[in-house]
Amino acid sequence: MVDVNGIAGQIGRIREKANALVEDELKRRNIKGIVAAHGHVLAFLLRQKRPVAIREVVEHVRRVKSTVTVTIRTLERHGYVRKSPSETDARVTYVELTAKGRGLQKDFEEISEMLRSRLYGDMSEKDRERLVRQLDRIEANLSQ
Amino acid sequence: MVDVNGIAGQIGRIREKANALVEDELKRRNIKGIVAAHGHVLAFLLRQKRPVAIREVVEHVRRVKSTVTVTIRTLERHGYVRKSPSETDARVTYVELTAKGRGLQKDFEEISEMLRSRLYGDMSEKDRERLVRQLDRIEANLSQ
């Protein structure tokens, strides 16, 4: 992180604090084996109605496939996820949430809501919208 | 990262993109052995006029001391930094930039500036200020 004192540093710090908050809350709820980093994969799987190929997960999760491999293995070890081979293509492996995994839905939503409200505090609706728009703009600027 | 689509996710993505930009620029400038993660330590050392105890680095860098130990070792391996024992207290070790390390100053400033300008794009001064204020507020909200 260059620009430690500028906006980039600020954004970095916010992200770290948000992360820490989520980790604390997971611990407080006694949810084992899940850390904030699994959020992307989990969020994606929660939106699925049926098993999806690991490749699909990779495409939606902004993580390299080797990373997804081990994330899924971890989730599997803790019983949140189940893998199964495709019957039509021996290369592909499907993943889906187990009952235990689907059980995270509520916590997931509550933690998201908690984070949002902690983060915004008593900021007005107008300001929130403006802020998100500005962040959109920044994100777009960095993406070109 | 819970809240993948909300503001927290947005901030996470911005941070990752900013990071990637810095890494690319370091590569482009053929600066070896430095990555964005060293920025904190480097920025701090660039501000110092004389050797500082590693403890001081730890206190300013928002990283745990074991992390700082290895960051400094890495910087040392690449010749950006030099360590020396204190003569009055055998427990403390001082760190300082080498000439090669100080040589990064200009790149550091240029990359910071590049990042800032890429990030803000053509956003007005007023909007920039407002944005930073809002981010300050968010950071404070998360810190309580």
Next chain:
DNA sequence: TGACAATGGTTCGTGTGCGAACTATCTTTT
């Protein structure tokens, strides 16, 4: 059909980051 390319996943090596345990050296207490 048989070589070659593309695809889906895993493995391996490396870097970052954390916390806990450890070593060595001061400092304080009694």
Next chain:
DNA sequence: AAAAGATAGTTCGCACACGAACCATTGTCA
């Protein structure tokens, strides 16, 4: 001055993340 405690750094074990190499399998096309 000896015991207990505090402080400075390092090491160790672990998890995440990346990229490169690798393995099977499937597709392509000559």
